[in-house]
Amino acid sequence: MAITAAMVSELREKTGAGMMDCKKALVAADGDMELAIENLRKSGAAKAEKKSGRATNQGKVLTSIKDGKASIVEVLCETDFAAKTDKFTNLVKTVAGNTLALDGEGDVTEAVNAAEKGNLTDHIGVIGENMQIRRATKWNASEASVFASYHHMDGRVSVLVEVEGETDPAILNDLCLHIAAFNPKYIAPSDIPADVIAKEKEIAKAADPKLANKPAEMLDKILSGKINKFYTEVCLMNQPWVKDDKTCLAKLKPNLKVKRFVRWEVGEEL
Structure with a gap:
């Protein structure tokens, strides 16, 4: 024919x-x-x-939010050139959107890989590079919560956050920008495990030999001050605010509750 x-x-x-x-x-x-x-x-x-054996260390992290559900997925490929193509970008958007329809909550990487196996194979054939869905998370909102997301550097870094309470589009946008820029490890001091606090105190004492001879009461005050500084480095609510370093989110929006957030960067150590 x-x-x-x-x-x-x-x-x-x-x-x-x-x-x-x-x-x-x-x-x-x-x-x-x-x-x-x-x-x-x-x-x-x-x-x-x-x-399948070729290295994948480029790609995108994208999110999807719809009908009280949110997802964030990281899909890797071999080159930055492929990661910037419309075909690859549309693939990651599709995977993020499809993830919303899956059962369960939290880490759904295994389920996403199973559901997208054929789709991924087709795109490998078309784009000509090895690819992998590295991780995927899905959240279901509570009745009072709101989702927001932000993509930095065209999906090189992406943020997904869930909040309750006093909020508006502007503060949600700034919140996502802040998380992308400052990469907090915890929401608030109460979320930091006790062993992490103990380790920070140990490091502070070892870093300053003069503390060895301080009276116990004075030493506790000094270490408390150092731990409070540590909070401003690692806690979202305590970090100097992205738009005004003279304040922080806890002071700026005391009635805003951040329930959870993730900040993913392409290829970062897990």
Whole structure:
């Protein structure tokens, strides 16, 4: 059967594969469009298998928020060039959106990988690079909570946050910007494990030999001061605010409760 340019274009539109790959698939299928699609998918699986051992340290982190649900996913590829393409960006957006429909809450990486296996394989065949869904989280909102997100550097760093209480779009945007910029480890001092506090006190004492001979009462006051400074470094509510370093979120919005947040950066250590 003669393969026309219109047939090649139709197959490319349906699969996203390259023009030459589409033409070869149609020739091999003698013009049978469905068989050509099947063959391209099989070819994509074969390509994916060959590429599976190649390093992936570029990619995007994107979020999706809809109908009281929120997700954040990290998808990796091999090169920054591929990460910036519309095809890859649309893949990550699709994965984030599909994650909202999955059961469960919290870490859903395993379920997302299972659900997106065919989609990922198809895109590996089209884009020509190894890819992996590295991690995925899904949240379900409580009745009173609100989600917000922010993508920095086109998804190189992304933030997802859930809040309750006094809020508005401006403060939510600034909150996400703050988390992206300052990378807090905890929401408030009460969230810091006791062993972490104890370790910080131990480090403070060791860093200043003069403290060794201080009376116990004076030493406690000095260490309390150092721990309060530590809070301003690692706690979201206590860090100098992104828009005004003379205040902090706890003072700026005392009636805003941050329930949880994540800040993911492409390729960071987990």
